[in-house]
Amino acid sequence: MIKLIEKIEGEAKLNFNFKEGKIDFVDIEFMSTRNIENILKGKNAFDALVINPRVCGICGHAHLIATVQALESCYENLELSNKAKSIRELTLNFELIQNHFKWFYLTLFPLFGKKQEILKATYPSQLMAKAIAVFGGQYPHTSYAIVGGVVCEITHMDIIKLQHYISQTSKFVEDNLVKTDSKTFLTCKDADALLDYEGDLPDILREIKKMNLLGHGKSYDRFISFGQNSYFKKGKSLKTKVSHNISLEHVKESDIASSFAKNVSFKDEYYEVGPLARAMINKNQLIADAHKKYGDSIFSRILARVCEISKLLEHSKKLIDNLDLNEPSYIEPSMDISKLNSIGYSAVEAARGTLIHKVEIEEGIIKNYEIITPTQWNLSGGTKEKQGVSQKAMVGLDDVKTAELVFKSFDVCSVCTTH
Amino acid sequence: MKKTKVLWLSAIACNGNTHSFLNYPFMEQFLEDFEFIYHPVIDSKYSLEDIVSKEITCDILLIEGAISKEFKRADVSVVKIIEKYSKIVQKIVTVGTCATFGGIFRESGYENTSGLHFDQDKQLKEFQYLRDKTISVSGCPVHPEVLVNTLYAIKKSITLKLDNFLRPKEFYAYTVHNGCTRNEYFEYKVDNHRFGELEGCMFYDHGCQAPFTHGSCNKILWNEVNSKTRAGLSCMGCTEPTFPKRNLFSTKKNMAIPENLPVGVGKRVYLTLAGITKAFKIDRLEKKLIDD
Numbered sequence: 252m253i254k255l256i257e258k259i260e261g262e263a264k265l266n267f268n269f270k271e272g273k274i275d276f277v278d279i280e281f282m283s284t285r286n287i288e289n290i291l292k293g294k295n296a297f298d299a300l301v302i303n304p305r306v307c308g309i310c311g312h313a314h315l316i317a318t319v320q321a322l323e324s325c326y327e328n329l330e331l332s333n334k335a336k337s338i339r340e341l342t343l344n345f346e347l348i349q350n351h352f353k354w355f356y357l358t359l360f361p362l363f364g365k366k367q368e369i370l371k372a373t374y375p376s377q378l379m380a381k382a383i384a385v386f387g388g389q390y391p392h393t394s395y396a397i398v399g400g401v402v403c404e405i406t407h408m409d410i411i412k413l414q415h416y417i418s419q420t421s422k423f424v425e426d427n428l429v430k431t432d433s434k435t436f437l438t439c440k441d442a443d444a445l446l447d448y449e450g451d452l453p454d455i456l457r458e459i460k461k462m463n464l465l466g467h468g469k470s471y472d473r474f475i476s477f478g479q480n481s482y483f484k485k486g487k488s489l490k491t492k493v494s495h496n497i498s499l500e501h502v503k504e505s506d507i508a509s510s511f512a513k514n515v516s517f518k519d520e521y522y523e524v525g526p527l528a529r530a531m532i533n534k535n536q537l538i539a540d541a542h543k544k545y546g547d548s549i550f551s552r553i554l555a556r557v558c559e560i561s562k563l564l565e566h567s568k569k570l571i572d573n574l575d576l577n578e579p580s581y582i583e584p585s586m587d588i589s590k591l592n593s594i595g596y597s598a599v600e601a602a603r604g605t606l607i608h609k610v611e612i613e614e615g616i617i618k619n620y621e622i623i624t625p626t627q628w629n630l631s632g633g634t635k636e637k638q639g640v641s642q643k644a645m646v647g648l649d650d651v652k653t654a655e656l657v658f659k660s661f662d663v664c665s666v667c668t669t670h
Numbered sequence: 671m672k673k674t675k676v677l678w679l680s681a682i683a684c685n686g687n688t689h690s691f692l693n694y695p696f697m698e699q700f701l702e703d704f705e706f707i708y709h710p711v712i713d714s715k716y717s718l719e720d721i722v723s724k725e726i727t728c729d730i731l732l733i734e735g736a737i738s739k740e741f742k743r744a745d746v747s748v749v750k751i752i753e754k755y756s757k758i759v760q761k762i763v764t765v766g767t768c769a770t771f772g773g774i775f776r777e778s779g780y781e782n783t784s785g786l787h788f789d790q791d792k793q794l795k796e797f798q799y800l801r802d803k804t805i806s807v808s809g810c811p812v813h814p815e816v817l818v819n820t821l822y823a824i825k826k827s828i829t830l831k832l833d834n835f836l837r838p839k840e841f842y843a844y845t846v847h848n849g850c851t852r853n854e855y856f857e858y859k860v861d862n863h864r865f866g867e868l869e870g871c872m873f874y875d876h877g878c879q880a881p882f883t884h885g886s887c888n889k890i891l892w893n894e895v896n897s898k899t900r901a902g903l904s905c906m907g908c909t910e911p912t913f914p915k916r917n918l919f920s921t922k923k924n925m926a927i928p929e930n931l932p933v934g935v936g937k938r939v940y941l942t943l944a945g946i947t948k949a950f951k952i953d954r955l956e957k958k959l960i961d962d
Contacts, residue, residue: 257718258710260710262743282745283682283742285682290774294916295919297918298916298917301906301918304686305774306684308684308686308689308690309685309689311684335866353692367712369697370697373693377692377693381893381895383893385895387896387901388892388897388903390893392686393903394903394906395902397865399865400866402865402866402902403866403901404866580865666683
């Protein structure tokens, strides 16, 4: 049976094969692409900073940061101030947070038979968009991160404004998502204890338990994350064994005949990326406890994504406190881009997981550009013998409705997948 | 009052307009006055499959993304979907620069990709019969207030004055330059802009297109707090048919004169004016704005 999955920043077709009343294999098809990588060819390298945010309306900022880092890695000895690094990290954090709110209230709620909470999605995500706009001028689609830093200068008044956006967002979390003070939530180490709290997250978690879905949506229990910054660690996690020694050279992209999406593997194995992967690699105690009890199931996946909101708000506060406003925002590169012949890579953590950009420049002109998006990792369409992460998570389920929930627990972004 | 029914149709798009729209500050009121029969993110009574297979009552058709008959949604060409709904709606709104002029995804490789009525600045014959029904709100992405208030104008049957690209003059008669906090550096031709500073104007070296780009970015601001040029990023001309031009971070010059001058300003007058402004030596604009 074929089902069109809608409202995932586009659509995907899932072809369900049942065997003895249970899902045996799911074929995933994305129906279109926009050929961004081709659009970039022949363009001036810096123009990628304007074009690439337009890969995606919901996580375009991650594409900007990935672009600027890929371009910067083409240079030797490029100088970047800590201030610029922190500002970029902050705006990316804000984008992750707005994504998580939108996913939770717009995508997840209807899957549990609840009405979409549009205002609960837009209120905090608008605050986060304002916070990005303080630095970048606007959200979505700013290109404020340029090779050598950021275009903006920040004043004490900007910092005060930012702190208000962050504390207002934290307050929203305390009043709605998990009704307790942020500190209690952030230091909670017992996933089951969360079930006793009031709030929209505990409601959903209780619903999962009530519907007997606690162990549903398990996949390979294999996680990976390449985007490293002052909060996220790079590494992979097999069950609970974490190692940080991984290299991008083992990441492989391959075509599939039936879909416009390309598969992504690490050392020929499929890995899950995203908030659950990041929490496992960062050894987040609450998520580790959920994982110990319920594995890599929808329970852990949903909890990890929502928990990341509070973690990133908290970490962003620290980043702001440590900003040294006397540092320069921008240091002009000593070499003109038109003289550059080089190849550059970057990996950043976008809302849905690791995003990789690779650029090849010849005399400042883009010769080749490759983008690997988070959803490609999670939604790789494997064969029955070697299934992708989300495919495997749907095997054994009784019905298509639950399968859609499991599928969407990966926070699918169709436009990114088929950039 | 009856809710106005809106179909939000995405063609070759990044959904940037969808998410820009979600930044509209008075969403609660909007949702009381309008109902989406389909929206890419907001839940609707109908599925995309319903939209393409049936004919659902609708007042306004919103199109996001560049258009090609080759591009399908739920297995149906977007051109077919547009043909069907354009007949029954009162008004069509092309949302964003892709749907208006082709924009970034004009180059996406689908056959004859363009905006609804324009391929960049060239007027198209297809859909010419719909021109009287169409309002364009260009921008990459569209500003949420520009979109929403245009929808309210339609709801209230207000006749908006439109420019040659069918854009409401109330928003697009301005240039992005209007209201920029860096205006004085432009006016007095202080041309030593460096990125990362509060001071300076990006027009002279860093490709800012604000003086010849139509839009209200610096009048109504983005996310109610800022604009790209205020932050220190050049205007990329994203509301115009030419978007995206090339080499966006540098100003194209002929004999040291910017190739594109402010709207309506001739080269000779510009040179005369530049000569005069150079005579100013305004200390306040030569040093740091917030100095010791």
